[in-house]
Amino acid sequence: MSTPYAKLPGWVEYGLIPLVNLVVAFAVAGLVVLLVGESPLEAAYHMVNGAFGRGEYIGFTLYYATTFIFTGLAVAVAFHAGLFNIGGEGQAYVAGIGVALACLWLDRFMPWYVVFPVAILGASLFGAAWAFLPGWFQAKRGSHIVITTIMFNFIAASLMNYMLNRVLKPLGSMSLETRTFEAGGQLPRLDWLMSIFGLSVGTAPFNVTFLLALAASFGVWVLIWRTKLGYEMRTMGHSPSAARYAGIKEARIIVITMMISGALAGMMALNPIMGETYRMQLDFVQGAGFVGIAVALMGRSHPAGIIPAAILFGVLYQGGAEIAFEMPSISRDMIVIIQGLVILFAGALEHMFRPAITRAVLAFSGRGRTQAAVKGA
Amino acid sequence: MDYFQLFLELAQSTVRLSTPLILAALAGLFTERAGVFDIGLEGKMLGGAFAAGCVAFVAQSAMAGLLAAVVVSVLLSLVHGFASITQRGNQIVSGVAINFIVAGSTVILGEAWFRQGGRTPALAEGARFQVIQLPFAEELRGVPLLGPIYADLISGHQALTYLAFLMVPASWWILYRTRFGLRLRAVGENPGAVDTAGISVIWMRYRAVICCGILCGIAGAYLSLAANAGWTKGMTAGKGYIALAALIFAKWKPVPVMFACLLFGFLDAFAIRYQSTPLPLIGKVPVQLMQALPYILTVILLAGFIGKAIPPRAGGVPYVKER
Numbered sequence: 001m002s003t004p005y006a007k008l009p010g011w012v013e014y015g016l017i018p019l020v021n022l023v024v025a026f027a028v029a030g031l032v033v034l035l036v037g038e039s040p041l042e043a044a045y046h047m048v049n050g051a052f053g054r055g056e057y058i059g060f061t062l063y064y065a066t067t068f069i070f071t072g073l074a075v076a077v078a079f080h081a082g083l084f085n086i087g088g089e090g091q092a093y094v095a096g097i098g099v100a101l102a103c104l105w106l107d108r109f110m111p112w113y114v115v116f117p118v119a120i121l122g123a124s125l126f127g128a129a130w131a132f133l134p135g136w137f138q139a140k141r142g143s144h145i146v147i148t149t150i151m152f153n154f155i156a157a158s159l160m161n162y163m164l165n166r167v168l169k170p171l172g173s174m175s176l177e178t179r180t181f182e183a184g185g186q187l188p189r190l191d192w193l194m195s196i197f198g199l200s201v202g203t204a205p206f207n208v209t210f211l212l213a214l215a216a217s218f219g220v221w222v223l224i225w226r227t228k229l230g231y232e233m234r235t236m237g238h239s240p241s242a243a244r245y246a247g248i249k250e251a252r253i254i255v256i257t258m259m260i261s262g263a264l265a266g267m268m269a270l271n272p273i274m275g276e277t278y279r280m281q282l283d284f285v286q287g288a289g290f291v292g293i294a295v296a297l298m299g300r301s302h303p304a305g306i307i308p309a310a311i312l313f314g315v316l317y318q319g320g321a322e323i324a325f326e327m328p329s330i331s332r333d334m335i336v337i338i339q340g341l342v343i344l345f346a347g348a349l350e351h352m353f354r355p356a357i358t359r360a361v362l363a364f365s366g367r368g369r370t371q372a373a374v375k376g377a
Numbered sequence: 378m379d380y381f382q383l384f385l386e387l388a389q390s391t392v393r394l395s396t397p398l399i400l401a402a403l404a405g406l407f408t409e410r411a412g413v414f415d416i417g418l419e420g421k422m423l424g425g426a427f428a429a430g431c432v433a434f435v436a437q438s439a440m441a442g443l444l445a446a447v448v449v450s451v452l453l454s455l456v457h458g459f460a461s462i463t464q465r466g467n468q469i470v471s472g473v474a475i476n477f478i479v480a481g482s483t484v485i486l487g488e489a490w491f492r493q494g495g496r497t498p499a500l501a502e503g504a505r506f507q508v509i510q511l512p513f514a515e516e517l518r519g520v521p522l523l524g525p526i527y528a529d530l531i532s533g534h535q536a537l538t539y540l541a542f543l544m545v546p547a548s549w550w551i552l553y554r555t556r557f558g559l560r561l562r563a564v565g566e567n568p569g570a571v572d573t574a575g576i577s578v579i580w581m582r583y584r585a586v587i588c589c590g591i592l593c594g595i596a597g598a599y600l601s602l603a604a605n606a607g608w609t610k611g612m613t614a615g616k617g618y619i620a621l622a623a624l625i626f627a628k629w630k631p632v633p634v635m636f637a638c639l640l641f642g643f644l645d646a647f648a649i650r651y652q653s654t655p656l657p658l659i660g661k662v663p664v665q666l667m668q669a670l671p672y673i674l675t676v677i678l679l680a681g682f683i684g685k686a687i688p689p690r691a692g693g694v695p696y697v698k699e700r
Binding site: 032035036037084086133137141142143144146147148150151152154155157158159161162165166290293297329330331333334335336337338339340341343344347348349350351352 | 416456459460461464465466467468469470471473474475476477478479480481482484485486488489618621622625663665666668669672673675676679680681682688
């Protein structure tokens with residue numbers, strides 16, 4: 001679709017507009033806090049304090065951020081090829097099997113640095129496999145990826161319920177989880193990284209998966225902007241007909257993109273399973289796949305935007321727990337509202353403030369000749 | 378006669394479980410035929426159920442609750458409409474956003490207003506929809522075969538259930554036999570042509586979105602005022618998505634929508650009834666498979682293995698007047 005908007009400088013496009021959208025989302029969330037009869041400023045204070053007040057809190061914030069980097073990248077990669085992968089939730093959930101199998105198989109006689117790569121492989125394989133079918137159906141059978149991935153989320157929930165009930169649960173155990181992993185299935189915490197900054201990680205499950213998330217972010221940047229495959233994906237995202245005309249095999253790109261997306265979503269499973277609980281529990285994803293949508297939209301599908309966006313949601317999750325503790329009438333469901341508002345304002349309504357901002361920016365920079373283009377908006 | 382009794386029980390709970398699905402799927406039918414995709418059915422239903430639960434409790438009136446549900450659901454629809462019609466935003470993103478906003482805010486507001494741990498106070502008899510006994514239901518019960526069917530299956534539901542089933546032919550009539558319906562369908566297939574005919578595409582789509590809001594509100598009110606005695610946290614539990622699946626399964630047509638909803642309702646009723654009973658021929662089916670079946674069926678259908686589901690051609694595409 002032709003953009004009826006004037007070209008804006010980068011800091012406006014990638015800085016100011018997302019910031020305005022974010023501020024509006026938080027302002028509306030503040031209204032909800034007011035409606036409940038609490039002070040939004042006090043809530044904001046507890047949130048920031050809860051997220052950054054101590055080394056341990058920062059550890060938790062970054063632990064959550066790790067998860068959201070993966071799911072955000074997963075959504076972003078699909079976005080670049082013009083695909084909307086809502087199935088990150090299901091892909092991450094099923095990928096848990098890959099992680100659990102690697103740990104259950106190796107944890108007793110291998111150190112973590114042997115188990116970890118196997119678990120990464122397992123997570124990406126299972127995640128990619130769960131994304132393969134929706135991708136293949138879209139590519140070959142023309143079914144809409146959004147609907148199929150939603151359906152696959154529900155199917156994944158049923159499948160995992162079955163797996164934990166009948167297959168992975170130790171005999172005689174009542175709770176729906178695998179056995180607790182031995183040392184090999186437990187990832188080391190990043191105490192050393194925090195102690196560089198003079199902070200103590202405390203009990204926060206901030207672990208090496210964070211480094212993997214950073215590596216994955218770099219990998220995604222290389223993939224999208226520095227490889228032939230990434231170029232083909234972006235071409236298809238911009239214009240499927242141009243891609244077809246250029247001889248890019250659409251079906252192949254769709255399937256590969258979805259599998260990469262699924263693998264990235266799947267790696268999220270490493271963080272809670274090997275980094276925090278040391279076992280796979282029922283419903284361990286806890287909506288992180290959906291947070292990825294908000295993260296990708298806010299980060300404008302660029303790793304450099306996704307990492308700060310993921311950290312912001314880490315702040316929301318960790319700080320939200322603090323708010324819930326200090327102000328009982330604001331439970332953690334507040335995060336869900338903010339998440340929805342961010343998706344609404346940074347995603348569906350991303351162009352709402354653009355004409356006004358464009359006018360303001362151009363008025364300040366005094367470039368009259370693009371005025372005509374602005375009027376068209 | 379034992380089997381007959383069993384059949385009656387299953388059929389009865391099928392009708393009960395299908396009612397909200399039918400209302401929500403018909404709601405989706407209206408917007409999607411007008412070219413506005415809506416995966417926010419779930420959120421609108423939940424918002425409606427919450428509003429119904431709150432207002433019915435405060436006003437002690439089921440009708441007030443129903444009205445509140447419709448108002449809230451229509452408002453949410455208008456947000457979706459504003460984002461996807463006026464702002465030309467991504468319709469799927471907007472739907473996802475609405476689902477989250479509602480899921481979170483109902484819990485926060487419910488807790489702040491009633492403090493009952495994720496539920497609205499239980500409604501008294503008068504604040505809920507009552508079961509309607511059709512005339513002569515008891516007198517005719519003695520008639521073999523047809524008597525019990527009339528007395529137990531056709532009679533003995535709440536008003537909203539009858540409304541849901543009446544909405545099926547009504548929707549068909551509106552969509553296929555009125556000028557409004559023709560234009561609504563045209564706006565979903567070829568908005569340019571509608572625009573050329575001098576009809577506002579934007580206004581048509583807004584009206585379709587409002588129709589969707591009304592029906593979703595009724596579906597929500599059914600959940601909290603008829604099927605249950607009040608709202609509970611996350612009570613839609615994926616019904617909005619099942620309705621969406623049913624809508625696709627029915628290839629965006631009103632009467633097949635009813636049958637698809639009845640099928641998915643039946644699967645649900647069956648799964649509840651036969652959680653641990655082995656079936657003849659098949660053996661013991663895991664309950665999880667039964668729960669996943671509607672989704673699996675929809676995926677298979679979408680992949681074109683059972684006929685082909687072709688969505689409205691302009692679905693999901695915002696209309697731009699000049700190119």
